Amino acid sequence: MKLTVNGTAHEVDVEDDMPLLWVLRDELNIKGVKYGCGVAQCGACTVHIDGEAVRSCQTAAADVWGEVTTIEGLGTPDAMHAVQQAWVDHQVAQCGYCQSGQMMQAAALLAENPAPTDTDIDIAMNGNLCRCGTYNRIRAAVKTAATKLQEA
Amino acid sequence: MSRIGKIARRTFLVGSAAVVGGVAFGYYAYKRPPANPLLTDLDEGEAALTPYVKIDNSGITLITPRADSGQGAYHVQAALIAEELDVELDQVTVDPGMPDPAYYNTALSAEAAPFRSTDDGFAANSTRGIMDAMMKFLGMQITGGSTTVPDSFEKLRLAGAVARETLKAAAAKKTGADIADLTTEKGAVILPGGGTLAYTELAATAATMDPVNDVTLRDPSTWRLVGKEMERVDIVAKSTGTQAYGIDFEIDGMVHASVRTSPCRGMMNGFDAEAARQMRGVIDIVQVKDGVAAVADNTWRAIQAVNAIDVDWGPAAYPSEQAEHWQALSDSFNADQQDSQFRDDGDVEAALDGAEAITAEYRAPYLAHAPLEPISAVVQVTDDRVDVWTGTQIPRFVQTNVAKLTGLDTDQVFVHVLMMGGSFGHRLEDRVVREATEIAMQMKGTPVKLTYSREEDTIQNDTRQIAMARGRGAVKDGKVDAYDLGIAMPSVVASQMGRQGLPTPGPDLQIVAGAWEQPMQIPNYRVTGYRAPELAPISSWRSVGASTNGFFHDVFLDELIHAAGADPMEERLRLCWHDPSHKTLEAVAEMSNWGSDPGPNKGRGVAFCMSFGVPTAEVVEVTNQNGAIRIDKVWVAVEVGRVIDPVNFDNMVQGGIVWALGHAMNSEITIADGMAEQRNYFDFEGMRLSQAPDIFVKGLENGDTVRGMGEPMVPPAAAALSNAIFAATGQRIRKMPMNRHIDFV
Ligand code: FES
Ligand code: FES
Numbered sequence: 001m002k003l004t005v006n007g008t009a010h011e012v013d014v015e016d017d018m019p020l021l022w023v024l025r026d027e028l029n030i031k032g033v034k035y036g037c038g039v040a041q042c043g044a045c046t047v048h049i050d051g052e053a054v055r056s057c058q059t060a061a062a063d064v065w066g067e068v069t070t071i072e073g074l075g076t077p078d079a080m081h082a083v084q085q086a087w088v089d090h091q092v093a094q095c096g097y098c099q100s101g102q103m104m105q106a107a108a109l110l111a112e113n114p115a116p117t118d119t120d121i122d123i124a125m126n127g128n129l130c131r132c133g134t135y136n137r138i139r140a141a142v143k144t145a146a147t148k149l150q151e152a
Numbered sequence: 153m154s155r156i157g158k159i160a161r162r163t164f165l166v167g168s169a170a171v172v173g174g175v176a177f178g179y180y181a182y183k184r185p186p187a188n189p190l191l192t193d194l195d196e197g198e199a200a201l202t203p204y205v206k207i208d209n210s211g212i213t214l215i216t217p218r219a220d221s222g223q224g225a226y227h228v229q230a231a232l233i234a235e236e237l238d239v240e241l242d243q244v245t246v247d248p249g250m251p252d253p254a255y256y257n258t259a260l261s262a263e264a265a266p267f268r269s270t271d272d273g274f275a276a277n278s279t280r281g282i283m284d285a286m287m288k289f290l291g292m293q294i295t296g297g298s299t300t301v302p303d304s305f306e307k308l309r310l311a312g313a314v315a316r317e318t319l320k321a322a323a324a325k326k327t328g329a330d331i332a333d334l335t336t337e338k339g340a341v342i343l344p345g346g347g348t349l350a351y352t353e354l355a356a357t358a359a360t361m362d363p364v365n366d367v368t369l370r371d372p373s374t375w376r377l378v379g380k381e382m383e384r385v386d387i388v389a390k391s392t393g394t395q396a397y398g399i400d401f402e403i404d405g406m407v408h409a410s411v412r413t414s415p416c417r418g419m420m421n422g423f424d425a426e427a428a429r430q431m432r433g434v435i436d437i438v439q440v441k442d443g444v445a446a447v448a449d450n451t452w453r454a455i456q457a458v459n460a461i462d463v464d465w466g467p468a469a470y471p472s473e474q475a476e477h478w479q480a481l482s483d484s485f486n487a488d489q490q491d492s493q494f495r496d497d498g499d500v501e502a503a504l505d506g507a508e509a510i511t512a513e514y515r516a517p518y519l520a521h522a523p524l525e526p527i528s529a530v531v532q533v534t535d536d537r538v539d540v541w542t543g544t545q546i547p548r549f550v551q552t553n554v555a556k557l558t559g560l561d562t563d564q565v566f567v568h569v570l571m572m573g574g575s576f577g578h579r580l581e582d583r584v585v586r587e588a589t590e591i592a593m594q595m596k597g598t599p600v601k602l603t604y605s606r607e608e609d610t611i612q613n614d615t616r617q618i619a620m621a622r623g624r625g626a627v628k629d630g631k632v633d634a635y636d637l638g639i640a641m642p643s644v645v646a647s648q649m650g651r652q653g654l655p656t657p658g659p660d661l662q663i664v665a666g667a668w669e670q671p672m673q674i675p676n677y678r679v680t681g682y683r684a685p686e687l688a689p690i691s692s693w694r695s696v697g698a699s700t701n702g703f704f705h706d707v708f709l710d711e712l713i714h715a716a717g718a719d720p721m722e723e724r725l726r727l728c729w730h731d732p733s734h735k736t737l738e739a740v741a742e743m744s745n746w747g748s749d750p751g752p753n754k755g756r757g758v759a760f761c762m763s764f765g766v767p768t769a770e771v772v773e774v775t776n777q778n779g780a781i782r783i784d785k786v787w788v789a790v791e792v793g794r795v796i797d798p799v800n801f802d803n804m805v806q807g808g809i810v811w812a813l814g815h816a817m818n819s820e821i822t823i824a825d826g827m828a829e830q831r832n833y834f835d836f837e838g839m840r841l842s843q844a845p846d847i848f849v850k851g852l853e854n855g856d857t858v859r860g861m862g863e864p865m866v867p868p869a870a871a872a873l874s875n876a877i878f879a880a881t882g883q884r885i886r887k888m889p890m891n892r893h894i895d896f897v
Contacts (some may be wrong), residue, residue: 021451032394088383091384095222096391096395133808
């Protein structure tokens with residue numbers, strides 16, 4: 001089947017029900033997307049499909065309906081997305097393992113809602129678990145990114 | 153110290169108990185520093201100045217032997233070296249290096265010896281010295297017990313200074329300049345005329361010279377990096393998805409495996425893998441100790457296949473129902489099972505005699521570590537070499553255990569430590585490496601990556617101990633007069649070290665840690681530890697014994713203070729005799745504006761605990777929202793001697809509060825049918841972002857010792873929460889998880 005990830009078209013030969021998460025990680029070697037729970041409980045596997053934040057562990061390969069963007073496609077160390085830059089400025093990460101998913105979730109939120117309230121942030125980010133407990137910094141970074149994006 | 157050295161050699165060298173004998177022997181035999189591991193592994197043109205710095209013509213590498221599970225350990229270690237070496241953090245590569253006895257962990261022994269952290273007497277310090285020697289002897293390169301910072305603080309700066317001075321000497325030799333006229337900056341020696349010589353250009357010359365050991369550490373007032381806000385060395389990688397973790401590691405020809413071992417931690421009677429063998433991508437089904445593994449061409453297929461195997465498990469190796477575990481603890485409060493009574497001030501029995509006794513019982517459940525990255529390891533076994541790539545806090549044990557399994561020598565086992573997506577103590581165990589090795593031995597030459605599913609990671613977790621405490625106390629004239637706390641739990645140390653084949657004679661300090669050593673002057677004050685029998689396998693969980701005991705000790709104190717009619721803050725301040733601890737209480741009172749009216753339906757609770765030598769005071773403020781508790785704010789004041797990096801410090805303390813409160817609210821592992829009932833984050837949730845309070849942190853620098861901050865914020869947090877709920881609702885919660893007794897928003 002065909003998959004477009006971060007602007008590149010790929011042909012993959014996998015079972016229809018293989019989760020997108022594992023197609024990305026093991027078939028395409030795109031490792032920024034993380035496995036945390038496999039059952040839509042942690043958000044570590046969050047990617048965008050046509051700009052919408054989805055849990056790639058719960059998205060079967062055959063059901064992918066559009067272009068996939070992973071954290072690598074959001075921005076790079078040399079050209080960071082405003083969300084990534086805000087994550088650096090606030091030094092959000094501890095172990096960092098959840099943060100790809102957090103940033104993908106935040107980027108989708110801000111694309112849809114450029115000036116989220118605290119409640120908007122709580123609702124949008126609540127499915128993204130951080131076992132290291134960086135929530136205070138995540139909140140602050142989302143706000144900083146919102147401001148930056150609005151200025152741009 | 154020379155005197156204790158003599159005693160050690162004469163008395164303990166022969167025939168004492170294992171730890172004492174080992175201690176003394178180790179002390180003697182390891183007075184010389186272990187060999188520099190880098191000297192045996194150097195390419196031509198490379199000069200190894202100390203085990204912590206490596207320089208060649210392509211760059212500068214700082215070796216950071218304490219593993220990084222997210223606490224910023226690589227960053228902190230690199231900053232300490234860079235401070236004295238005069239390099240910028242963006243100029244260097246950070247490498248955890250190969251495991252070697254030279255990297256023994258000195259600070260851990262301070263926690264292992266039974267003296268209070270506030271005790272600086274002769275006996276305390278000399279015992280710490282002996283324990284330190286034991287650490288060297290065992291080559292315990294472990295990361296735990298909040299030891300990264302204390303262990304590194306002098307050692308790494310010294311390493312940087314020795315390297316710097318040696319490079320200057322090399323520059324002097326090369327140019328004929330007088331060493332006194334040389335300075336250093338940004339990885340280069342500055343020559344008198346203003347010219348520069350990069351360290352990398354000096355490496356070859358420095359290699360031919362004796363290191364300059366006669367160095368003085370710089371005065372803290374001149375520090376460029378330490379104590380200042382820095383950008384963490386890994387922050388860009390971790391903000392762009394480019395940080396590789398253990399689970400991301402790939403090597404050519406690698407196959408993927410997933411495993412299921414007995415959920416009852418017992419034996420496997422047999423299995424039927426017919427269906428699994430037919431599944432797409434499955435390469436093999438192999439047996440491991442007490443379980444079975446599927447090997448496939450990707451991770452998902454391996455997990456699918458192993459779950460398709462029909463397995464017949466043997467019975468549990470411990471009582472099969474949770475109630476029996478609690479019963480075992482309840483039955484342990486007796487003289488025969490008394491493990492320790494390090495605290496016995498005044499006369500508790502006399503004070504309680506005739507007084508109106510206040511009694512209470514407390515419980516803390518089993519808890520999983522559940523770091524977000526499931527455990528994994530890549531192992532390749534050949535006839536004369538094994539390579540292991542994994543995120544571990546115990547690389548030396550891994551090396552030994554893999555050598556034992558494969559029958560090779562330890563120096564044929566190469567452990568490559570990878571970045572960890574959290575640990576909280578989880579990666580102080582090494583079962584994933586042992587199992588990966590068992591699989592790889594059956595597929596010689598092929599690198600095998602073993603990845604646990606989240607479900608397997610949860611069910612096989614060596615959990616936090618369960619614990620129970622019973623308090624009896626009395627008050628007099630508005631003051632706490634008698635405090636008697638008994639704590640029962642199985643020995644974490646015995647369970648954990650037992651899996652490493654290490655004996656642990658004597659009392660287990662962890663049974664009373666976080667309780668017996670509190671700097672409180674209660675006239676009649678006793679803390680007794682009772683050792684429950686070994687139950688389910690348990691291991692170190694962020695703050696270990698203090699994670700349960702900090703809760704017990706402080707909530708009971710709070711109950712007595714309320715019974716006395718005293719103010720919770722004032723009475724703690726009155727009781728606390730230790731100046732740096734007192735200051736944490738003063739600070740947190742000021743930060744939280746203690747004494748002011750919190751507003752309708754709100755309550756504040758304070759708690760204090762000293763653990764790992766770190767006094768920590770916390771105030772939690774909650775709102776009772778129509779019968780459900782919302783945690784609004786937390787204030788933390790913590791005495792760490794010196795804050796190395798204020799940003800990293802603030803982040804870690806906040807994270808530890810979220811960790812502690814989240815588990816206290818809603819998490820437990822319970823046993824039914826001999827196995828953990830929980831499987832994933834839906835039944836082991838912790839705190840979510842919408843529940844996270846605002847957390848305000850203050851690091852105090854009044855003590856004289858540098859302490860690590862990975863754990864001490866944990867023990868007081870649940871107590872402060874319980875005390876706050878009491879203040880807001882009048883309901884006293886003595887058992888965790890608290891959501892069994894009250895709702896949370
Ligand atoms: S791995 Fe997909 S939500 Fe956890
Ligand atoms: S930073 Fe470790 S899980 Fe979020």
